[in-house]
Amino acid sequence: MKNIFSKSTLWFLGSAFLIYAVLQILVSAEILNSFWNTIIRIGGVMAIVSIGLNLIYGFNGQFSLGQWGFYAIGAYAAADVTYRWQINKSADGMVVLALATLLSGFAILWLRKRLSTVRGLDPLSAFTIYLAVTIILSALAWWLGTLISPTVTNGLNLLPAAVAMQIVFVSGVVFGAVVAAEISFLFGLPILSLGSDYFGIATLGFSIIIKILLDNSDTLLGFQEMKGARGMVGIPKETSLFWVFIFLVLVVVITRNLLRSSYGRAVISVREDEIAAKAMGIDIAEYKILAFVLGSFFAGLAGGLYAHINGFLHPNTFNFIKSFDPMIIIVFGGLGSISGTVFAAFAWALILEGVLRLFLPQGFETWRFVVYPILLLITMLLRPKGIFGDYEIPFLRQVLPKIRKTSETKGTDSPLEAHP
Amino acid sequence: MNTSPIVLLIQKIIKKGWLGKTFLALITLLAIWQIIVALQANPSLFLQQVINGLQLGFVYALIALGYTMVYGIVRLINFAHGDVFMFGAFVSFYSITRFQLHTWPQWLFPSIPHGLGLIIGAITVMAISMIACALLAIVVERIAYKPLRSAPRISALITAIGISFFLEYFAALNFVFSPNFITYKRPVEVVTWAIGLNGITTLGNGKAPPDGTILFSNIALIIILTSVLLMFGLQFIVKKTRIGKAMRSVAYDKQTARLMGINTDAIISTTFAIGAALAGAAGMLYAIAFPQIFFWMGIIPGLKSFVAAVLGGIGSIPGAFIGALIMGQAEVLSAAYISTPLRDAIAFSILIVVLLVRPTGIFGEPEREKA
Numbered sequence: 130m131k132n133i134f135s136k137s138t139l140w141f142l143g144s145a146f147l148i149y150a151v152l153q154i155l156v157s158a159e160i161l162n163s164f165w166n167t168i169i170r171i172g173g174v175m176a177i178v179s180i181g182l183n184l185i186y187g188f189n190g191q192f193s194l195g196q197w198g199f200y201a202i203g204a205y206a207a208a209d210v211t212y213r214w215q216i217n218k219s220a221d222g223m224v225v226l227a228l229a230t231l232l233s234g235f236a237i238l239w240l241r242k243r244l245s246t247v248r249g250l251d252p253l254s255a256f257t258i259y260l261a262v263t264i265i266l267s268a269l270a271w272w273l274g275t276l277i278s279p280t281v282t283n284g285l286n287l288l289p290a291a292v293a294m295q296i297v298f299v300s301g302v303v304f305g306a307v308v309a310a311e312i313s314f315l316f317g318l319p320i321l322s323l324g325s326d327y328f329g330i331a332t333l334g335f336s337i338i339i340k341i342l343l344d345n346s347d348t349l350l351g352f353q354e355m356k357g358a359r360g361m362v363g364i365p366k367e368t369s370l371f372w373v374f375i376f377l378v379l380v381v382v383i384t385r386n387l388l389r390s391s392y393g394r395a396v397i398s399v400r401e402d403e404i405a406a407k408a409m410g411i412d413i414a415e416y417k418i419l420a421f422v423l424g425s426f427f428a429g430l431a432g433g434l435y436a437h438i439n440g441f442l443h444p445n446t447f448n449f450i451k452s453f454d455p456m457i458i459i460v461f462g463g464l465g466s467i468s469g470t471v472f473a474a475f476a477w478a479l480i481l482e483g484v485l486r487l488f489l490p491q492g493f494e495t496w497r498f499v500v501y502p503i504l505l506l507i508t509m510l511l512r513p514k515g516i517f518g519d520y521e522i523p524f525l526r527q528v529l530p531k532i533r534k535t536s537e538t539k540g541t542d543s544p545l546e547a548h549p
Numbered sequence: 550m551n552t553s554p555i556v557l558l559i560q561k562i563i564k565k566g567w568l569g570k571t572f573l574a575l576i577t578l579l580a581i582w583q584i585i586v587a588l589q590a591n592p593s594l595f596l597q598q599v600i601n602g603l604q605l606g607f608v609y610a611l612i613a614l615g616y617t618m619v620y621g622i623v624r625l626i627n628f629a630h631g632d633v634f635m636f637g638a639f640v641s642f643y644s645i646t647r648f649q650l651h652t653w654p655q656w657l658f659p660s661i662p663h664g665l666g667l668i669i670g671a672i673t674v675m676a677i678s679m680i681a682c683a684l685l686a687i688v689v690e691r692i693a694y695k696p697l698r699s700a701p702r703i704s705a706l707i708t709a710i711g712i713s714f715f716l717e718y719f720a721a722l723n724f725v726f727s728p729n730f731i732t733y734k735r736p737v738e739v740v741t742w743a744i745g746l747n748g749i750t751t752l753g754n755g756k757a758p759p760d761g762t763i764l765f766s767n768i769a770l771i772i773i774l775t776s777v778l779l780m781f782g783l784q785f786i787v788k789k790t791r792i793g794k795a796m797r798s799v800a801y802d803k804q805t806a807r808l809m810g811i812n813t814d815a816i817i818s819t820t821f822a823i824g825a826a827l828a829g830a831a832g833m834l835y836a837i838a839f840p841q842i843f844f845w846m847g848i849i850p851g852l853k854s855f856v857a858a859v860l861g862g863i864g865s866i867p868g869a870f871i872g873a874l875i876m877g878q879a880e881v882l883s884a885a886y887i888s889t890p891l892r893d894a895i896a897f898s899i900l901i902v903v904l905l906v907r908p909t910g911i912f913g914e915p916e917r918e919k920a
Contacts, residue, residue, distance in 0.1 A: 186703075192703075247563055249563060249564045250563050250566075251566035251569055252569070253566060253568070253569025253570070253572065253573070253905060254562075254563065254566050254567070254568035254569040254570075255569075256569065256572075257568045257569050257571075257572040258568065319569075319905050320901070320904075320905075322908070323904055323908050324908060324909065326624075326626065326859075326863070327859065327904055327908060327909065327910075329626075330855075330856065330859045330900070330904075331900070331901050331904050334856065334897035334898075334900050334901055335897075335901070337852075337893060337894070337897050338893075338894045338897050338898065341890065341891060341893055341894040342894065344890060345890045345891070348890075349888075349890070349891070449852070450848065453710050456703075456706075456707065456710075457707055457710065460703050460704060460707045461707075464701070464703065495718070495721065495722060495723070495728070496718075496722070497718075498714055498717075498718035499715060499718045499719050499722065501714065502711040502712065502713075502714040502715035502718070503711075503715065505707065505708070505710075505711040505714075506692075506693060506708055506711045506712070506715070509697065509704050509707055509708045509711065510693075510696055510697070510708070513697055513700030513701065513704040514700070514701065514704070
């Protein structure tokens with residue numbers, strides 16, 4: 130318990146709350162207009178994706194360019210859920226999504242336990258098994274979900290409309306993120322054994338494939354409401370400053386706690402030296418998957434939040450060129466620095482979306498994307514390791530493992546010694 | 550312990566990885582099946598598509614060579630390469646429309662045969678765009694990549710992305726290349742031949758081709774010939790000259806090459822310049838084949854060529870060539886026979902499947918220990 134109320138924790142939570150309160154007051158008093166409000170929320174969303182990517186690339190050393198694909202999956206899944214609730218007055222999207230993710234999620238966890246005892250199972254075979262199970266269970270969830278969704282709809286209608294909307298929104302965002310995480314698990318299983326750059330290209334290919342599928346979401350995938358390349362409109366604008374901050378703080382705390390645990394040290398050891406990590410008895414594939422799935426979960430979360438900012442989604446938002454943005458942000462902020470990532474994400478949103486849009490002189494509006502790469506270049510040339518380098522604020526700083534920890538302390542409730 | 554034959558079979562299936570292999574084999578068989586069905590349904594149409602794919606594949610090959618050479622020597626994914634390709638197309642466009650450079654033999658020697666004059670003119674234009682691209686690449690390398698040579702690899706990658714953005718949006722400014730689609734003026738007239746079992750006929754304007762023939766244009770011929778010539782030139786430079794030898798040694802081990810008295814910085818610049826020159830030529834060829842240029846034209850061909858380079862094994866020159874041909878065929882055939890909107894998705898799925906089977910590409914060497 131001592132750890133929870135330590136000085137740095139209080140300092141972190143207090144300042145996070147203070148920043149949120151100040152921003153909320155400024156927004157409510159309309160000193161910051163909706164334009165700046167949007168930019169702050171986009172900054173928060175980018176911070177969430179980038180922390181996910183930092184976990185994968187900065188801490189685990191896997192060069193992933195595919196986060197944007199998971200972001201897109203999260204965005205469209207969550208948007209579909211709230212859209213069906215808002216327009217069709219039906220909770221079927223939420224029920225089916227929740228059932229499908231929960232069923233296949235538990236099946237994957239159960240299978241993983243079983244399959245880990247099978248020796249010599251190659252990733253591709255495991256992938257085939259998981260894929261088959263996921264597809265079967267999703268079909269089952271579809272059938273079950275359409276069966277019970279009227280009941281759930283009626284139940285939600287008993288609640289006040291605003292509360293029901295919030296429930297649908299949060300569950301859409303969370304289950305959308307779980308979808309992204311499960312797809313990343315399936316995809317990462319065979320792909321993560323590739324070497325670093327090849328992994329990057331494969332994930333880039335993944336995000337491009339997702340973008341193309343979204344372009345044809347109404348014809349090929351059969352989701353009429355997504356409207357393919359025309360863009361999905363009519364998504365309720367539910368993402369408030371509050372939700373962005375809640376999720377951002379949660380993501381930061383989860384990442385920080387993960388990295389402070391023995392899991393986190395194993396994740397970092399994979400980045401430092403795979404062979405040495407393997408020699409220490411660390412299951413490299415396991416920790417690569419762990420970081421990849423968690424990072425993609427964050428990306429899906431951010432996508433769900435993003436979808437409800439403007440109420441409009443277009444496949445071009447998920448173009449592969451944009452998929453470099455999180456990469457730019459984490460390198461900008463400093464690889465392996467969470468505070469740097471958060472700072473850089475907000476700075477990126479403020480500069481690119483805010484300052485360069487508003488304050489370029491007349492006749493120079495098209496120079497926005499000329500100035501931006503020049504700023505990028507100058508920063509990279511002056512600080513090749515990012516603005517923050519590997520500096521962290523005290524709350525996020527990693528505790529070096531205490532090497533001489535006696536066996537008496539083992540098995541106690543010390544949060545630093547969670548055993549995998 | 551008594552194990553039943555079923556358990557033994559399951560164990561064997563697991564040990565040999567048959568489940569995964571069956572899955573991949575099923576996908577591959579499906580693709581092959583599609584191709585066979587297509588070939589049976591209409592052989593001449595199929596061959597036509599293959600030729601279109603070849604034309605595309607050779608252009609991709611030229612771009613892919615630049616990616617693969619630069620990656621081989623500095624381990625950098627040069628995302629700005631596609632924009633160098635765009636720059637090449639624009640340089641050739643301006644030297645044709647503004648300066649009429651493709652007609653210079655006619656001005657100087659009015660008695661020169663028309664065809665020969667055109668060929669010399671077109672080659673001059675291509676040489677100009679190649680030189681311009683090489684200069685651009687050298688400048689970019691000096692400004693953006695050289696200072697970061699000792700920094701982490703990712704910093705150089707981010708600057709490459711930055712340079713790519715910069716080139717695109719700078720080109721989109723009104724006084725540079727303008728943000729509009731521009732119709733490209735070909736330096737040569739298009740001549741189409743219909744090749745059938747009854748011989749070759751030249752198609753005039755608006756004449757429908759006879760049944761059962763394959764259309765083959767001089768554009769395809771130009772693209773294939775030029776690419777092959779340039780690739781042989783590259784092979785010659787890399788394999789037979791002192792610079793090529795130095796390039797190979799730098800790619801193998803930079804530190805040792807420096808100790809042996811090789812000016813590694815100059816060699817790296819040269820590599821960038823050669824790759825960019827090939828991209829410049831590719832830009833002109835692409836614009837001749839698909840006569841519409843705009844500031845974003847480099848992104849998608851650049852990406853696909855890059856994927857081609859990875860497919861063939863990045864760092865390997867024959868690999869880039871084979872990978873590019875596969876990409877060209879995959880794109881054209883899947884557009885024709887499977888689904889037009891999904892053609893890029895299919896091309897990328899092929900990449901992922903190939904990487905699963907051969908993790909470093911078709912011709913790639915197994916990854917060396919991280920230095």
